[in-house]
Amino acid sequence: MALPRAQRRAAIFLGAPFFVLFAVAFVAPILDALYNSLLKTQHSGYLGLGGSRIVFAGLSNYWLALHEPEFLASYGRVLLFGIVQVPVMIILATVLAFLLEMLSRRWSSFFRATFFLPYGVPGVIASILWGFLYVPGVSPIISLLHDVGISPDFLGYHEVLWSIANIVVWEFTGYNMLIIVAQLKAIPRDLIEAARADGAGTWKTNLHIRLPLIRPALILTVVFSIIGTLQLFNEPQVLITYSPYITSSYTPNIAAYNQAFTDNNVNLASAEAVILAVVAAALSFGFLSLVNRRPR
Amino acid sequence: MTSHPATGGPAAGQKTISRRNLLRLGAGGALGAGLLSGCAMPASSSRLSAQARVRPGQRVNLTFWTWLPVQTVIDQWNRQRPDIQVSLQVIPAGSQGGYQKMYSALRAGNAPDLAHVEYQELPSFMLVQGLTDLSPYGIERYRADYVDWQWQQGVFGNGIYTMPWASGPMAMFYRADLFTEWGISPPATWAEFETAARRVRSRAPGAYLHSFPPSNSAWFEGLAWQAGGEWVKSAGDTWIVDIDNPQTRKVAAYWDRLIRDDLVLVENDGTSAWYKQIQDGQLACYVSADWYDALIEDNAPNTAGKWRTTTMPQWTRGSQAAANWGGSSVAVLQGSRYPTQAMEFAHWFGTNVDTVNATFLLGSGWPALQGAFGTTVLAKKSAFFGHTAYNQAFNVADAHINTNWRFLPTNDAMIDHMNDAFSAAIAGNGSLEKALAQVQSLAIEDMKAKNLKVRAA
Numbered sequence: 001m002a003l004p005r006a007q008r009r010a011a012i013f014l015g016a017p018f019f020v021l022f023a024v025a026f027v028a029p030i031l032d033a034l035y036n037s038l039l040k041t042q043h044s045g046y047l048g049l050g051g052s053r054i055v056f057a058g059l060s061n062y063w064l065a066l067h068e069p070e071f072l073a074s075y076g077r078v079l080l081f082g083i084v085q086v087p088v089m090i091i092l093a094t095v096l097a098f099l100l101e102m103l104s105r106r107w108s109s110f111f112r113a114t115f116f117l118p119y120g121v122p123g124v125i126a127s128i129l130w131g132f133l134y135v136p137g138v139s140p141i142i143s144l145l146h147d148v149g150i151s152p153d154f155l156g157y158h159e160v161l162w163s164i165a166n167i168v169v170w171e172f173t174g175y176n177m178l179i180i181v182a183q184l185k186a187i188p189r190d191l192i193e194a195a196r197a198d199g200a201g202t203w204k205t206n207l208h209i210r211l212p213l214i215r216p217a218l219i220l221t222v223v224f225s226i227i228g229t230l231q232l233f234n235e236p237q238v239l240i241t242y243s244p245y246i247t248s249s250y251t252p253n254i255a256a257y258n259q260a261f262t263d264n265n266v267n268l269a270s271a272e273a274v275i276l277a278v279v280a281a282a283l284s285f286g287f288l289s290l291v292n293r294r295p296r
Numbered sequence: 297m298t299s300h301p302a303t304g305g306p307a308a309g310q311k312t313i314s315r316r317n318l319l320r321l322g323a324g325g326a327l328g329a330g331l332l333s334g335c336a337m338p339a340s341s342s343r344l345s346a347q348a349r350v351r352p353g354q355r356v357n358l359t360f361w362t363w364l365p366v367q368t369v370i371d372q373w374n375r376q377r378p379d380i381q382v383s384l385q386v387i388p389a390g391s392q393g394g395y396q397k398m399y400s401a402l403r404a405g406n407a408p409d410l411a412h413v414e415y416q417e418l419p420s421f422m423l424v425q426g427l428t429d430l431s432p433y434g435i436e437r438y439r440a441d442y443v444d445w446q447w448q449q450g451v452f453g454n455g456i457y458t459m460p461w462a463s464g465p466m467a468m469f470y471r472a473d474l475f476t477e478w479g480i481s482p483p484a485t486w487a488e489f490e491t492a493a494r495r496v497r498s499r500a501p502g503a504y505l506h507s508f509p510p511s512n513s514a515w516f517e518g519l520a521w522q523a524g525g526e527w528v529k530s531a532g533d534t535w536i537v538d539i540d541n542p543q544t545r546k547v548a549a550y551w552d553r554l555i556r557d558d559l560v561l562v563e564n565d566g567t568s569a570w571y572k573q574i575q576d577g578q579l580a581c582y583v584s585a586d587w588y589d590a591l592i593e594d595n596a597p598n599t600a601g602k603w604r605t606t607t608m609p610q611w612t613r614g615s616q617a618a619a620n621w622g623g624s625s626v627a628v629l630q631g632s633r634y635p636t637q638a639m640e641f642a643h644w645f646g647t648n649v650d651t652v653n654a655t656f657l658l659g660s661g662w663p664a665l666q667g668a669f670g671t672t673v674l675a676k677k678s679a680f681f682g683h684t685a686y687n688q689a690f691n692v693a694d695a696h697i698n699t700n701w702r703f704l705p706t707n708d709a710m711i712d713h714m715n716d717a718f719s720a721a722i723a724g725n726g727s728l729e730k731a732l733a734q735v736q737s738l739a740i741e742d743m744k745a746k747n748l749k750v751r752a753a
Binding site: 138 | 391393396399419420422423424425452453509510511512530533534535562563564567568569572573576705706708709712713715716719720722723724742745746747748749
């Protein structure tokens with residue numbers, strides 16, 4: 001549908017600030033990363049300290065990244081993390097959303113705000129906060145558990161991944177819950193009343209009417225969570241100062257970050273970042289096509 | 297097989313590609329490849345250092361990047377030298393983003409004249425030609441002012457690439473009151489250290505003599521240095537990596553035993569949990585660099601007056617081998633237009649007695665200035681250390697550091713590998729000693745990936 005000239009000009013004028021910023025802050029770095037991933041640095045001279053040149057590397061950075069066992073292991077780790085943490089978080093968000101439905105308006109608003117509050121805390125602050133709750137000697141929770149005779153090690157080699165999962169669930173359950181609540185509110189009232197008239201109790205109504213109708217919200221939250229899980233960075237990076245068992249390639253993003261900023265390998269880091277983007281896209285689209293299969 | 301109505305290409309979802317699109321892709325690819333291969337640009341900084349002419353009376357402006365808050369020292373210089381004005385910029389600590397800032401500035405061509413570069417990072421800067429060779433500007437005349445091994449850290453081939461500032465000689469901090477309480481004397485050898493550790497565990501079940509950091513391999517590097525294990529040498533054009541050598545294996549096996557027998561607390565030093573142990577008297581001593589004095593004072597003020605220092609435990613009774621952890625220099629980065637003036641400032645910064653006192657108190661570490669112990673505040677007594685001249689231990693250590701030690705050009709990556717390998721070994725009941733071989737092969741791979749000539753010893 002073609003817009004009249006004046007409206008088209010207005011659209012361009014009003015949209016320009018966004019598109020300029022989008023191009024500069026989003027598109028340009030992506031293109032730069034793609035470009036950088038195709039280059040490499042070659043050293044020459046005495047002990048390699050005499051001179052260096054940037055040369056075209058083709059896909060050798062990608063080959064290197066895909067043959068790095070630590071980088072591949074980081075994918076295994078975030079996938080394991082995701083398989084456990086995403087269902088737990090989405091189920092919890094759904095349960096909370098349903099519970100909110102059953103409350104009166106006043107209490108429902110109060111709890112909605114309370115559950116959403118952790119999302120308002122920046123990820124880094126949340127990680128520092130939880131970090132202190134995980135440190136023995138500093139954490140009141142651990143002292144309490146000690147008094148009862150339990151000595152948990154939240155920052156141990158096998159435990160720290162799930163401690164991170166705990167932080168992520170705490171941060172994002174409220175956010176996902178809100179998306180589901182919005183979808184719940186969009187369910188026409190007459191459907192619920194018809195169900196009640198037919199004699200369905202709360203449990204049956206939730207299971208057979210509400211749950212199928214919030215499917216789009218569930219799909220949305222799961223896709224966001226898959227992408228977020230693959231990009232896991234803030235929480236483990238902050239917890240490095242508390243736990244010695246978070247390695248330099250704990251998650252794909254941390255691996256790429258360290259390649260760029262510790263090892264000074266911007267080219268390899270760019271290749272790793274591109275690989276991560278491709279995997280995230282593949283998994284999200286894979287999931288979407290899985291749930292959107294048209295019945296024959 | 298229908299074609300798309302508008303372009304004549306394949307319909308959506310079809311796997312074949314039309315001849316026209318194939319030609320388009322091929323042309324684009326060839327053009328792109330041609331553009332990229334033509335980009336054999338130099339990776340070094342966009343600008344090389346060159347001395348600009350300075351007219352008499354002209355004011356030269358220099359910038360200095362460091363993470364220590366030395367503004368008062370800079371103000372002092374600026375008052376004395378109106379012809380060379382230095383402006384300070386405080387950046388994040390090197391390993392926490394400071395070095396990346398410097399590398400990025402070098403690539404962009406707007407690096408500062410002067411920068412705080414630690415000794416272990418110098419080869420990495422050399423790899424990107426980030427430092428100015430100061431020998432054409434007459435740096436040789438300053439050699440006698442500095443401790444020789446620190447001077448050598450800046451020597452690569454025939455050039456001298458930095459001005460030393462400070463180092464981190466290692467000795468032992470210990471809680472004299474706890475030692476008396478548990479009936480142990482400061483261990484003179486590592487064998488005595490083990491016995492003392494056992495004694496502490498039996499006398500005070502909640503406490504430990506010392507900790508072992510699973511992922512702070514820069515500390516472990518110092519211990520290997522003391523034992524005489526040199527991790528990297530060069531032969532002609534080739535780097536020789538030798539991390540898995542007998543001396544380092546001896547150190548690793550020793551700590552393996554201590555960890556296995558629960559004689560040391562497995563905890564990274566410098567963390568909140570570790571400081572809590574220090575405050576509560578559950579860690580009785582700490583083998584560390586001199587610059588940790590400020591950190592202990594700041595984080596455990598309740599233990600004031602109870603600490604003393606002595607030299608590190610030795611592998612052979614009677615020897616006095618020591619090690620170094622950290623150490624900084626003031627380098628003139630590539631691209632400076634006033635290397636002569638920058639060098640003059642860097643020399644003053646590291647050798648003027650008042651400046652050395654001021655920066656030492658700010659935590660810069662053991663001065664590189666020759667004879668610093670006699671002329672500066674280093675010899676003063678400290679209340680925190682029970683009114684003893686606690687730096688004497690570090691002074692002795694400073695005189696017995698193996699000066700052959702070199703750092704890898706991929707030092708940060710190697711330290712990361714070692715951290716990962718050690719923490720995995722500790723968590724999986726593996727052995728630190730066996731992890732060394734894996735670290736060595738990863739370090740060699742890193743250097744090969746940078747196209748350096750490298751081999752194992």
